[in-house]
Amino acid sequence: MNLTINNQKISLGLPENSTLLSLLRDELGLSGPKLGCGEGECGACMVLVDGRPQTSCNLPLWSVQDHQVTTLEGLGKAGQPHALQKVFIEENAGQCGYCLSGILVSASALLQQTPQPTRAQICEALDKHLCRCGAHERIIRAVERAAQA
Ligand code: FES
Numbered sequence: 001m002n003l004t005i006n007n008q009k010i011s012l013g014l015p016e017n018s019t020l021l022s023l024l025r026d027e028l029g030l031s032g033p034k035l036g037c038g039e040g041e042c043g044a045c046m047v048l049v050d051g052r053p054q055t056s057c058n059l060p061l062w063s064v065q066d067h068q069v070t071t072l073e074g075l076g077k078a079g080q081p082h083a084l085q086k087v088f089i090e091e092n093a094g095q096c097g098y099c100l101s102g103i104l105v106s107a108s109a110l111l112q113q114t115p116q117p118t119r120a121q122i123c124e125a126l127d128k129h130l131c132r133c134g135a136h137e138r139i140i141r142a143v144e145r146a147a148q149a
Pocket of ligand 1: 034035036037038039040041042043044045046055056057058
């Protein structure tokens with residue numbers, strides 16, 4: 001099958017019952033998307049599929065054939081961080097950081113579609129993400145600041 005990951009076209013032959021998260025982490029070594037609940041409930045594994053946030057732990061690999069996938073690694077690079085990543089660091093928005101890559105991916109999709117979101121729109125966009133450290137307020141503030149930048 002063929003798909004594009006972080007703007008790189010790849011071809012592979014993997015079992016159809018593999019998940020996208022398994023491909024990303026186990027085969028390609030992309031550690032941005034995390035395995036949390038494994039059931040599509042926590043958002044730790046969030047990626048963009050054709051620009052839309054999707055949990056990858058429960059997404060069958062066959063379903064992304066010929067689609068474009070973006071992970072945290074596709075948002076920014078060391079030395080060239082995404083605007084959201086800069087502000088998240090400035091706001092100290094992460095605590096343990098486990099949920100952050102998924103949140104950054106969802107927030108980037110929000111700002112792409114809605115450059116000046118309201119607080120309610122930010123909360124709605126991040127509704128699928130669990131942060132067990134309770135850093136929600138700092139996370140929301142960071143997204144608001146990134147939108148203003
Ligand atoms: Fe995929 Fe929790 S690990 S939603």
